[in-house]
Structures are given as C-alpha cells and as structure tokens.
Amino acid sequence: MIDDLPSERSFLIVDDVDGIREALASYVRANGYPNVVEARNGHEALERLRKHRCFLVLTDLTMPGMGGLELVSHVRRDYPDVDVAVITGHLELEFAIQSLKVGAFDFFKKPFRFEEVLATIHRVVEKQHLQRRSLELERLKERRVADESHLKEFMLALAHIIDMKSRYTRQHSDRVSRIAALMSERIGLSKDEIDRIALGARLHDIGKLAIPDCILDKPGPLTADEYAIMKEHPGRGADLCQPIACLAPVVSAIRWHHENLDGTGYPDGLKGEQIPLDARIVRIADYWDAITSNRSYRSPMDPTAAMAVLEQECENGRLDARLTHVLFDLARAGMLRHAVLLPTEFALA
Numbered sequence: 001m002i003d004d005l006p007s008e009r010s011f012l013i014v015d016d017v018d019g020i021r022e023a024l025a026s027y028v029r030a031n032g033y034p035n036v037v038e039a040r041n042g043h044e045a046l047e048r049l050r051k052h053r054c055f056l057v058l059t060d061l062t063m064p065g066m067g068g069l070e071l072v073s074h075v076r077r078d079y080p081d082v083d084v085a086v087i088t089g090h091l092e093l094e095f096a097i098q099s100l101k102v103g104a105f106d107f108f109k110k111p112f113r114f115e116e117v118l119a120t121i122h123r124v125v126e127k128q129h130l131q132r133r134s135l136e137l138e139r140l141k142e143r144r145v146a147d148e149s150h151l152k153e154f155m156l157a158l159a160h161i162i163d164m165k166s167r168y169t170r171q172h173s174d175r176v177s178r179i180a181a182l183m184s185e186r187i188g189l190s191k192d193e194i195d196r197i198a199l200g201a202r203l204h205d206i207g208k209l210a211i212p213d214c215i216l217d218k219p220g221p222l223t224a225d226e227y228a229i230m231k232e233h234p235g236r237g238a239d240l241c242q243p244i245a246c247l248a249p250v251v252s253a254i255r256w257h258h259e260n261l262d263g264t265g266y267p268d269g270l271k272g273e274q275i276p277l278d279a280r281i282v283r284i285a286d287y288w289d290a291i292t293s294n295r296s297y298r299s300p301m302d303p304t305a306a307m308a309v310l311e312q313e314c315e316n317g318r319l320d321a322r323l324t325h326v327l328f329d330l331a332r333a334g335m336l337r338h339a340v341l342l343p344t345e346f347a348l349a
C-alpha cells in the first residue's frame with residue numbers, strides 16, 4: 001500500500017564501490033531528493049529497507065554477498081510499492097534483462113550519467129504519484145459505496161419507524177413491498193426489476209416523516225387542509241431519496257405512488273403511461289393493503305370486498321386494470337395470504 005508521498009520517502013543506493021555510491025548519493029541529494037540511504041550490498045540494503053520507507057532502490061548487480069539480482073527479487077516480493085532499478089556493466093547485460101523480468105523498473109549501463117538516474121527517479125516519483133492517486137480514487141469509491149449502503153439501511157430503518165409509529169400501519173411497507181414483488185414476478189420482470197420495485201415499495205411512504213403526527217394518526221377523516229398536507233408525502237419522500245445515488249432508481253415509485261391513470265392523483269397529476277410501471281404496481285399494492293388492513297377510521301375489508309373496490313377503480317379509469325387483475329390472480333391463488341403477514345387470515349369465497 002502506498003500511504004505516504006514518494007517525496008517523504010528515501011532513495012536507496014546500493015553499490016560496493018564507495019566512490020560511485022557516495023558521488024551519486026550527493027548528486028541526488030543536491031537535486032531535490034534529500035532523503036538518500038546507502039548500502040554496500042544486498043543484505044545491507046534489506047536492512048536499510050526494514051528501517052527506512054523507500055520509494056526507489058538503485059542497485060549494482062555485482063556485489064560481494066547478496067548481489068543485485070537477488071535483491072531485486074526480495075524487494076519486489078516484500079516491498080511491492082518500492083521500485084528497483086539496476087546498474088550493470090556491459091558484460092552483465094543478460095543479468096540486467098533478467099532483473100527486468102523479475103520486476104526491475106529500469107537499468108543503467110556503466111558508464112552512466114547521473115542525469116539519467118535523476119530522470120528515472122523523476123519518472124518513478126511520477127508513476128508512484130499516479131498509483132497513489134488511483135488508489136485514493138479506489139478507496140473513495142469503496143467508501144462512497146459503503147456510505148451509500150449505510151444511507152439505504154438508514155432510510156429503510158426510518159420507513160420501518162414510520163410504520164411502527166401507528167398500530168394501524170405496522171408492517172404496512174413490508175407488506176406492500178412483498179405484494180409488489182409478487183406482482184412484478186408474476187408479470188415476468190427480471191430479478192433486478194423486482195428488487196427495485198420491492199425497495200421502492202418499502203420506502204414509498206418515507207415522506208410521511210415530514211407529516212405531523214396529528215395528521216398521520218388522526219382518528220377519522222382529514223379536513224381539506226390536513227389532506228393537502230398529507231398529499232405532500234410522496235414529493236417529500238422523493239426529495240429525501242433523490243440525492244442518495246443507490247436510491248435514485250426507486251424515486252419514481254416513491255413520488256408517483258398516489259398518481260391515478262385518469263390524472264386525478266397527486267402530486268403531479270400524471271396520466272396513463274406517464275406513470276412509470278414501478279409506481280403503478282406500488283399504487284395497487286398500497287391500495288390493497290390499505291383497505292384490507294385495520295385503520296383508525298374503519299375495519300379491514302375482506303378480500304372479496306377489496307377486489308370489488310379495486311375493480312371499480314379500474315372501471316373508473318384510475319387503476320391499471322391489467323396489473324390489478326394480476327393482484328386478483330395472486331389473491332385467488334392464496335399467494336397473498338402466504339406471502340404477507342396479514343393481520344387477519346382471510347378466506348376467499
């Protein structure tokens with residue numbers, strides 16, 4: 001892992017010839033790289049690497065004790081963020097090529113000019129800066145994904161809290177989600193589409209966070225003013241989820257789950273095909289659950305009566321008849337009873 005800047009780390013020169021080593025070290029120090037460490041062979045070099053954070057090792061190939069080729073292998077294996085370059089005599093060209101094969105970044109043929117070494121140091125620094133930048137971007141991406149998923153969990157927890165606040169809506173979003181998923185599956189949508197619609201259904205009423213409890217829990221019908229406030233919840237929910245990238249695909253289901261095909265719904269009065277499929281499915285699942293479960297102002301309807309109400313809504317042009325009949329098929333097959341924790345077990349005639 002590259003955790004610090006190359007400029008904060010050391011350049012390690014390894015050569016058993018004191019004159020070359022010391023002259024190169026002075027030159028590099030004088031040319032913008034003050035942290036230079038010296039070693040006379042491979043063993044000393046490995047010792048220096050244990051004590052100093054280095055960014056580049058420049059090593060001679062032929063040295064007493066551990067030679068350069070062995071050192072290159074050690075460094076590449078144990079210090080993957082440290083680059084290595086080798087210095088070679090012209091009789092050792094074959095070794096230089098071998099060192100490239102085991103991971104050396106570059107090599108210099110003796111006699112070499114110090115400027116060439118400096119140019120290579122610049123290139124290594126540049127390369128490591130780029131690696132560091134891409135690593136940081138990668139980490140940022142990972143963190144953003146983690147943050148996003150925490151935000152999603154947080155929103156789901158909020159949706160759950162909204163349901164739990166009232167004994168009449170307990171598990172409402174869970175049930176709507178399961179019904180919507182069953183409907184989506186029945187019409188042959190893909191797993192991704194089903195998951196998206198189920199998630200949108202779980203969050204469909206998240207905007208109720210912005211609605212005062214005295215309106216949400218009011219026993220009996222709402223006044224016109226109260227109803228106007230209640231009708232803000234789809235838009236509020238969409239606004240809440242829109243900035244969270246992983247929830248963007250479910251915003252349409254949240255915003256438009258109270259739209260009617262004839263344009264009489266809210267908040268935007270969309271008509272027909274203007275209403276996305278996700279929202280039309282959630283609309284029907286939500287409607288079904290609302291009338292078949294207990295509410296403060298009325299008792300739950302049995303499925304037969306609920307089907308009659310929804311059928312009427314289709315005839316009035318408000319609900320999508322094809323999707324509503326998909327729900328009826330599921331109800332008749334007893335699938336809603338098994339898939340959903342209904343407050344009362346209904347038997348269909």
Ligand SMILES: [Fe+2]
Binds near residue numbers: 205233257258
């Ligand atoms: Fe709603």
